[in-house]
Amino acid sequence: MRFRGRARKFGDHIDTDAILPGRYLTDWNRDPKSLGRHCFADFDPGFSSRVNPGDILVAGWNFGCGSSRQAAAAALKAAGISCLVAKSFARIFFRNAINIGLPAVECPDLVEEATEGDLLEVAVDEGLLVNVSTGHRYSAGAFPPVVLEILRQGGLVSYVRARLQAAER
Amino acid sequence: MGMTITAKILAKAAGREHVCPGELIIARVSKVICHDVSLAAFRELERMRATRVFDPERIAVTYDHFIPSPSVEAAEQSRALREYLTAYKIRRVYEVGRGGICHVVFPEQGFVLPGEVVVGSDSHTCTYGALGAVALGVGSADAAAAMALGEIWLRVPETVRVELIGQPRAPVGGKDVILSLLGRIGTSGALYKAIEFTGEGVGALEMADRFTICNMAAEAGCKNAIIAPDEITAAFLNEIGAGEGEVFASDEEASYADSHTIDCGTLAPLVACPPSPANVVPAQKLRGVRIDQAVIGSCTNGRLADLRVAARILKGRKVSAGVRLLVIPGSQATYLAALREGLLEAMAEAGALICPPTCGPCFGGHMGLLAEGEAAISTTNRNFIGRMGSPRAEIYLASPATVAASAVAGEIRDPREVLDG
Numbered sequence: 001m002r003f004r005g006r007a008r009k010f011g012d013h014i015d016t017d018a019i020l021p022g023r024y025l026t027d028w029n030r031d032p033k034s035l036g037r038h039c040f041a042d043f044d045p046g047f048s049s050r051v052n053p054g055d056i057l058v059a060g061w062n063f064g065c066g067s068s069r070q071a072a073a074a075a076l077k078a079a080g081i082s083c084l085v086a087k088s089f090a091r092i093f094f095r096n097a098i099n100i101g102l103p104a105v106e107c108p109d110l111v112e113e114a115t116e117g118d119l120l121e122v123a124v125d126e127g128l129l130v131n132v133s134t135g136h137r138y139s140a141g142a143f144p145p146v147v148l149e150i151l152r153q154g155g156l157v158s159y160v161r162a163r164l165q166a167a168e169r
Numbered sequence: 170m171g172m173t174i175t176a177k178i179l180a181k182a183a184g185r186e187h188v189c190p191g192e193l194i195i196a197r198v199s200k201v202i203c204h205d206v207s208l209a210a211f212r213e214l215e216r217m218r219a220t221r222v223f224d225p226e227r228i229a230v231t232y233d234h235f236i237p238s239p240s241v242e243a244a245e246q247s248r249a250l251r252e253y254l255t256a257y258k259i260r261r262v263y264e265v266g267r268g269g270i271c272h273v274v275f276p277e278q279g280f281v282l283p284g285e286v287v288v289g290s291d292s293h294t295c296t297y298g299a300l301g302a303v304a305l306g307v308g309s310a311d312a313a314a315a316m317a318l319g320e321i322w323l324r325v326p327e328t329v330r331v332e333l334i335g336q337p338r339a340p341v342g343g344k345d346v347i348l349s350l351l352g353r354i355g356t357s358g359a360l361y362k363a364i365e366f367t368g369e370g371v372g373a374l375e376m377a378d379r380f381t382i383c384n385m386a387a388e389a390g391c392k393n394a395i396i397a398p399d400e401i402t403a404a405f406l407n408e409i410g411a412g413e414g415e416v417f418a419s420d421e422e423a424s425y426a427d428s429h430t431i432d433c434g435t436l437a438p439l440v441a442c443p444p445s446p447a448n449v450v451p452a453q454k455l456r457g458v459r460i461d462q463a464v465i466g467s468c469t470n471g472r473l474a475d476l477r478v479a480a481r482i483l484k485g486r487k488v489s490a491g492v493r494l495l496v497i498p499g500s501q502a503t504y505l506a507a508l509r510e511g512l513l514e515a516m517a518e519a520g521a522l523i524c525p526p527t528c529g530p531c532f533g534g535h536m537g538l539l540a541e542g543e544a545a546i547s548t549t550n551r552n553f554i555g556r557m558g559s560p561r562a563e564i565y566l567a568s569p570a571t572v573a574a575s576a577v578a579g580e581i582r583d584p585r586e587v588l589d590g
Binding site: 013015017018021022023025026027028029030042043061062065066067068069070071073088090091092095096099100144146155156157159160161163164165 | 193206209212213217219242245294306307311313317356357390532533551553554
């Protein structure tokens with residue numbers, strides 16, 4: 001899994017209410033793609049029209065803190081974000097991102113040095129990141145095998161579906 | 170090597186003698202809890218092509234977020250959920266008017282027992298740690314996977330030990346204890362870790378305080394919060410007619426990632442200022458901060474003990490002319506008990522609006538949102554920008570005593586001043 005896109009930079013402790021306000025939660029999972037236009041609705045109203053498909057979200061410490069709403073991760077994906085890089089992620093948000101097939105990589109050094117619009121490359125399997133704009137390379141810890149497997153299958157739904165089908169056979 | 174209570178419960182759920190922090194395990198799930206927004210999890214379950222759940226008796230569902238339905242969309246959400254519950258043969262369902270807010274109603278009904286691993290599609294699922302269970306908030310796909318497979322992958326967390334000493338002096342309570350911790354360690358102070366509350370001070374805390382403390386420990390980023398069961402836990406379970414569960418305790422030689430001590434006896438009423446639950450100052454320092462709305466309720470502070478504290482302050486007093494006070498009992502049972510005790514009458518006479526059990530205003534869903542430029546003081550758990558309505562409204566978080574006292578004063582007030590005055 002490799003991603004290449006422009007950095008969209010955010011600060012520390014961005015909470016899930018900022019990513020997707022609670023008023024958009026009603027049956028959000030019937031059509032998760034429709035959440036894209038509400039991403040950062042109050043916090044950064046221009047975000048969804050500014051972001052380009054494939055962009056990489058770059059954030060500070062504890063990104064996604066607050067509620068367990070998977071809709072927050074789904075909104076970022078629906079807005080076009082291909083991969084997340086942060087100094088750290090809130091734990092439920094981290095699981096939610098992985099579970100919908102949106103890689104969430106912790107790499108404080110890259111975040112510290114990257115600026116808005118930098119061209120980034122992320123090789124998820126190897127845990128290698130490159131800021132093409134500055135030429136700097138970074139390494140992040142490798143994901144555990146189960147996380148990589150969930151990402152490879154495109155998320156937890158496909159992962160469990162495959163397991164249930166295998167069990168039936 | 171010694172294990173913490175969290176490690177012991179996870180080891181048992183993984184069918185292992187011993188586990189170490191950092192290890193990845195597959196844990197058997199004892200219980201799964203859901204609410205109306207968990208419709209998202211059932212949509213995932215269907216996409217997983219799961220034809221049944223691992224055990225319908227081990228799944229409980231309540232309607233609490235968008236109830237009573239504030240919109241046609243919300244009504245459709247609840248209707249769609251009812252259809253899934255029928256299809257998956259889930260019968261432990263708490264309808265509107267017979268249940269309440271998940272983290273108030275499930276422990277009240279004896280659904281969670283000591284020693285269990287509980288997974289819930291709500292970030293405050295850690296509340297059940299007050300019963301000595303490992304309870305984890307997860308998102309919809311994780312909740313669906315737990316319902317389909319009866320298991321969850323987890324990394325065994327390190328534990329932050331919080332020793333409580335002394336006894337809080339009323340009206341200081343559980344909310345002030347957890348706000349004190351948040352002020353000290355911040356909103357990522359326990360990221361990915363367990364928080365274990367221990368020490369003689371725990372023995373001085375009633376279950377309501379323990380639920381409040383474990384509930385809002387979520388705001389420190391923890392994976393789970395936990396208190397080892399004792400006589401108070403046993404008495405609570407006995408009173409509600411629940412089983413005893415399995416009691417675990419940390420080994421004396423267990424190792425901890427970090428350690429803190431809180432002297433509950435010296436705590437003053439505290440308030441978390443916008444926009445962070447960790448932005449904590451003594452209530453006294455905020456004297457003069459005007460408020461437009463006050464909210465008493467939620468999964469953090471919507472229990473009978475909380476309403477008793479608030480009613481004691483409000484009885485014979487009046488809510489300030491410029492303030493709207495919403496009182497939201499956390500469950501139907503709490504509502505009834507408060508009604509019979511005369512608490513609701515005392516608060517309604519003071520000028521409070523008594524609302525049905527709902528999460529509505531806490532998460533900015535409905536039933537009392539804030540306008541631009543307004544300020545609220547609330548017993549809820551989050552004061553992020555926009556959490557209760559307008560992104561240009563301000564939210565202060567405090568105990569039921571502090572919120573009741575502030576509602577009377579029309580500005581933020583240390584409840585000791587109102588009680589003494």
